Amino acid sequence: MLGPVILAASRSDRMRRLVTAAPGTKQVVDRFIPGETVEDVLPIVRELTDQGLELTMDVVGEDITTPEQAEAARDAYLELIARLEELELGPRVEMSVKLSMFGQDLENGVELSRANVRPVVEAAAAIGTTVTLDAEDHTTIDSMLATHAWLREDFPQTGCVIQAMLYRTEEDARRLAASGSRVRIVKGAYKEPAEVAYQSKAEIDKAYVRIMKILMEGDGYPMIGSHDPRMISIGQELARRAGRKMDEYEFQMLFGIRGDESLRLAAEGHRMRVYTAYGTDWYGYFMRRLAEKPSNLKFFLRSMVSKG
Numbered sequence: 001m002l003g004p005v006i007l008a009a010s011r012s013d014r015m016r017r018l019v020t021a022a023p024g025t026k027q028v029v030d031r032f033i034p035g036e037t038v039e040d041v042l043p044i045v046r047e048l049t050d051q052g053l054e055l056t057m058d059v060v061g062e063d064i065t066t067p068e069q070a071e072a073a074r075d076a077y078l079e080l081i082a083r084l085e086e087l088e089l090g091p092r093v094e095m096s097v098k099l100s101m102f103g104q105d106l107e108n109g110v111e112l113s114r115a116n117v118r119p120v121v122e123a124a125a126a127i128g129t130t131v132t133l134d135a136e137d138h139t140t141i142d143s144m145l146a147t148h149a150w151l152r153e154d155f156p157q158t159g160c161v162i163q164a165m166l167y168r169t170e171e172d173a174r175r176l177a178a179s180g181s182r183v184r185i186v187k188g189a190y191k192e193p194a195e196v197a198y199q200s201k202a203e204i205d206k207a208y209v210r211i212m213k214i215l216m217e218g219d220g221y222p223m224i225g226s227h228d229p230r231m232i233s234i235g236q237e238l239a240r241r242a243g244r245k246m247d248e249y250e251f252q253m254l255f256g257i258r259g260d261e262s263l264r265l266a267a268e269g270h271r272m273r274v275y276t277a278y279g280t281d282w283y284g285y286f287m288r289r290l291a292e293k294p295s296n297l298k299f300f301l302r303s304m305v306s307k308g
Helices: 002-009 013-021 025-032 038-050 067-086 109-126 138-152 169-177 201-217 229-241 259-267 283-292 294-307
Strands: 054-059 093-097 131-133 159-163 182-186 221-225 250-254 271-278
Touching (some): 038 054, 038 067, 054 067, 067 093, 067 109, 138 159, 201 221, 221 229, 229 259
Parallel strands (some): 054 271, 093 131, 159 182, 250 271
């Protein structure tokens, strides 16, 4: 019941000011976002890769209002890629990007976001890794998938994200699974209307399983983004039935959530990738993490009270 309320708050400037000023906020933010700069986060990258995990890195920030901010986002990713190259970690660490951060919502946004994201994709390819385009709210999906197809003409390893909560996603999955692309399936973390999305957890879970089956039986590379033990178990079984080897799909979890389970899956031989976000504009990302799991909100409120 609280999820939609929190998601609405993620777009509120007033709530942004209240949450960022709260005494207990930093303690909880640090649980999900291990730093604000490249220098802050590189020790975490080394630690996780030394434990046999792979990563996908997200420089957080979505409310871009000027072309200059979009260019700064591009440059932040290029700086990250340069540091990963120095550490020879390219093959272990990919990038996750939101096209809104590259200017997709501005005037001439498709052209602007493509001009900014392409250098990031090129730089990632040069160090032996790739980029995955994150899904945002339903109004941006067609644009994201069109840019995904455009990038794959020259960089076929470019990935994308699809959301089980949207009615359209099963059809999108069938098309993407046949293309040989890399596809991450998530449940969805945006407040979507009933006209375009399932509203109950049970419906979303059923859709998630149907989409996993489509991806596992297809020709692409499925990336299962979930912390749900049941979904992980079903994903393993669907992979077995589809005859997939352990290196022909992967699991992904967010930094700060079920870290022991990530290590367990990696120890079993699964490819396990940790979605690790960093940066100063963390509010939208943080609020969606609270919306996804009520225990995160309880932890946050307890911290606010104790610090207050």
